[in-house]
Amino acid sequence: MHDISKINIELKEHIHDENDHIAYHVKEDMTEKEVMVVNVMGAPGVGKTTTLKNIFKHLTTLKPYVIEGDIESDIDTQDLQNMGISTFQINTFGACHLDSPMIRDAIKKMEFDSKGILFIENIGNLVCPAEFSIGEHVKMLITTATDGSDKPYKYPLAFEKADIILINKCDLLPYVDFDEDFFMKGVRAQNKDVPVFKVSGRTGEGYQEVAAWLEARGLK
Amino acid sequence: MHDISKINIELKEHIHDENDHIAYHVKEDMTEKEVMVVNVMGAPGVGKTTTLKNIFKHLTTLKPYVIEGDIESDIDTQDLQNMGISTFQINTFGACHLDSPMIRDAIKKMEFDSKGILFIENIGNLVCPAEFSIGEHVKMLITTATDGSDKPYKYPLAFEKADIILINKCDLLPYVDFDEDFFMKGVRAQNKDVPVFKVSGRTGEGYQEVAAWLEARGLK
Numbered sequence: 001m002h003d004i005s006k007i008n009i010e011l012k013e014h015i016h017d018e019n020d021h022i023a024y025h026v027k028e029d030m031t032e033k034e035v036m037v038v039n040v041m042g043a044p045g046v047g048k049t050t051t052l053k054n055i056f057k058h059l060t061t062l063k064p065y066v067i068e069g070d071i072e073s074d075i076d077t078q079d080l081q082n083m084g085i086s087t088f089q090i091n092t093f094g095a096c097h098l099d100s101p102m103i104r105d106a107i108k109k110m111e112f113d114s115k116g117i118l119f120i121e122n123i124g125n126l127v128c129p130a131e132f133s134i135g136e137h138v139k140m141l142i143t144t145a146t147d148g149s150d151k152p153y154k155y156p157l158a159f160e161k162a163d164i165i166l167i168n169k170c171d172l173l174p175y176v177d178f179d180e181d182f183f184m185k186g187v188r189a190q191n192k193d194v195p196v197f198k199v200s201g202r203t204g205e206g207y208q209e210v211a212a213w214l215e216a217r218g219l220k
Numbered sequence: 221m222h223d224i225s226k227i228n229i230e231l232k233e234h235i236h237d238e239n240d241h242i243a244y245h246v247k248e249d250m251t252e253k254e255v256m257v258v259n260v261m262g263a264p265g266v267g268k269t270t271t272l273k274n275i276f277k278h279l280t281t282l283k284p285y286v287i288e289g290d291i292e293s294d295i296d297t298q299d300l301q302n303m304g305i306s307t308f309q310i311n312t313f314g315a316c317h318l319d320s321p322m323i324r325d326a327i328k329k330m331e332f333d334s335k336g337i338l339f340i341e342n343i344g345n346l347v348c349p350a351e352f353s354i355g356e357h358v359k360m361l362i363t364t365a366t367d368g369s370d371k372p373y374k375y376p377l378a379f380e381k382a383d384i385i386l387i388n389k390c391d392l393l394p395y396v397d398f399d400e401d402f403f404m405k406g407v408r409a410q411n412k413d414v415p416v417f418k419v420s421g422r423t424g425e426g427y428q429e430v431a432a433w434l435e436a437r438g439l440k
Contacts, residue, residue, distance in 0.1 A: 008231055015228070043264040044346045044375060045367025071347065073373045094377070096316060096347040124374065125347050126264045127291065127316040146366040146389065147265025153293045154344065155264060157314070169366065175392055176422075202396075 019132055023100035026107065026135025031219045034115040035065065038214065039134055041158060042142035044124030047168045049076040050201035051142055052119050056085065057204070058211035063116035067106050069098045069123050076121065086110070097128040103135055117214060126151070130158040137219055144169040149179040152186030160190040164197070164213060171200040239352055243320035246327065246355025251439045254335040255285065258434065259354055261378060262362035264344030267388045269296040270421035271362055272339050276305065277424070278431035283336035287326050289318045289343050296341065306330070317348040323355055337434060346371070350378040357439055364389040369399040372406030380410040384417070384433060391420040 030037050042048050049068075056064050066087040068077045071094060080087040088106050090098065103120065112118075120136065122129040130139075141162035143151050146169050152159040159165070165187065187196060195213060199206030250257050260268050269288075276284050286307040288297045291314060300307040308326050310318060323340065332338075340356065342349040350359075361382035363371050366389050372379040379385070385407065407416060415433060419426030 007227075008235070011228055011231065043344070044371060045263060045364070070374060072376055073370075075370055075373060094347075094351070096345070123347065124263070125316070125345055127314075127343065127345050128348070131314070144265070144366070146364070146392065150293075150295055151264060153295060154290060156292055172366065172392060172395055175395060 016131075019100050022104050023133035023135040026100055026103050027137065029107065030118065030135060031137075033112045034219065035112050036062070036117045036138065036214070036217065036219055037134075037136045038117055038119045038138045038140050039129070039136035040119055040121045040140050040142065041126070041129045041162075042124065043126040043147065046124075046142045046144050046147065047201040048121050048124070048142055049079060051166060051168060051199070051207070052080070052121065053083065054199070054201060054204055054207040055119075055211050055214070056083070058208045059117070059215065060211075061115075061215055063114050065110065065112065065116055065118040067103065067110075067118065067120045069102075069121055071095075071123060092123060096123055096125050097132050098122050098134050099132050100134050126155045126158050130155075130161050138163045138214070138217060140164050140166065142166045142168055145173050145178045146176050148177075149183035150186070152183065152190055156190050159187055159194075162191060162194050164195055164210070166206075166210060167196065167198050168201055170198045170205070171202050236351075239320050242324050243353035243355045246320055246323050247357065249327065250338065250355060251357075253332045254439065255332050256282070256337045256358065256434070256437065256439055257354075257356045258337055258339045258358045258360050259349070259356035260339055260341045260360050260362065261346070261349045261382075262344065263346040263367065266344070266362045266364050266367065267421040268341050268344070268362055269299060271386060271388060271419070271427070272300070272341065273303065274419070274421060274424055274427040275339075275431050275434070276303070278428045279337070279435065280431075281335070281435055283334050285330065285332065285336055285338040287323065287330075287338065287340045289322075289341055291315075291343060312343060316343055316345050317352050318342050318354050319352050320354050346375045346378050350375075350381050358383045358434070358437060360384050360386065362386045362388055365393050365398045366396050368397075369403035370406070372403065372410055376410050379407055379414075382411060382414050384415055384430070386426075386430060387416065387418050388421055390418045390425070391422050
């Protein structure tokens with residue numbers, strides 16, 4: 001087993017290097033197209049698609065595009081296409097995160113006819129997606145008031161890497177024990193400057209500020 | 221890249237075979253000790269530790285033991301040890317699921333002095349843990365009313381493999397749009413006979429039935 005472990009580690013490093021290399025070119029390509037790429041990450045059920053739908057209502061200067069990452073279904077893609085949003089489906093059939101080759105292949109098949117934001121909804125998973133760049137300008141992390149305030153302590157990498165954090169389901173704050181101070185202490189231990197927005201997919205509160213932050217951000 | 225992909229697939233098969241082989245021996249070993257092993261799976265924040273604490277209150281014939289799987293923290297282990305529960309911590313430092321070698325090594329260091337149930341709290345992740353047997357007799361899947369009713373459609377493998385499913389946070393049902401019929405249709409498409417229990421970690425409702433189901437199950 002020892003040799004196999006060593007090969008496995010080397011292979012993982014190779015896969016990560018190759019992924020980063022392709023991610024670099026995806027980002028360069030999208031920057032040239034004047035389309036900002038947002039990697040939307042979060043555990044299952046935090047409201048990733050609902051968040052996108054709410055952000056779309058408040059985008060004033062940039063056109064939204066979407067890549068939906070799902071293990072098998074296309075429920076969310078149907079939903080977004082019904083709203084008239086240009087959405088491309090990636091099914092990973094078991095794989096627990098998106099990688100940059102998947103995105104490189106997807107953007108070849110998509111049409112970007114004006115300046116915009118490409119939201120890439122990653123697989124619902126708070127662990128693996130944080131390890132793989134997919135050519136994004138911005139990593140957006142979504143967590144919720146119902147999932148508890150200990151998440152930054154338990155899943156530190158996702159919080160460390162985030163460029164923007166949303167706390168969704170804040171309409172349920174009166175009914176749950178969410179300790180905001182403890183949560184923010186955990187966030188700051190990983191990430192000193194990341195902006196944190198409180199939102200509610202149900203009431204639509206808070207998304208105007210998120211959309212404004214994204215539109216002001218630029219292609220860096 | 222093509223050769224690397226092929227090596228990667230073969231290596232993955234090898235890792236799965238090796239994992240299953242060790243899992244078989246873990247299960248055999250624990251059966252001999254008359255300790256049932258329960259693999260507790262669910263996304264981050266569904267209330268895995270809260271569920272365990274509630275089940276413990278209702279166990280009448282079997283002693284609880286716990287292995288806590290976390291990426292980095294030991295918050296939950298501290299919590300359980302304060303309750304006097306024999307708890308062993310595994311930190312995976314990045315890895316997104318527990319595997320059977322980790323469990324084999326952990327149980328060597330634990331003491332099982334009477335008939336019981338070993339609850340193994342897996343990493344918060346609805347994708348990867350479902351792929352790896354860890355020597356369990358029972359796979360317990362926890363989902364929540366707040367995470368939405370589309371989970372069985374989006375994460376089919378976890379629902380297919382579950383021996384028992386808990387819907388936690390049912391005290392919040394009045395405040396969210398959880399479509400139980402749609403949820404159950406999705407569950408049944410993957411898993412014809414799995415029992416589904418509605419529970420609330422906050423109010424303690426429903427856990428007596430879960431504990432009774434586990435105690436009646438036996439070492440099969």
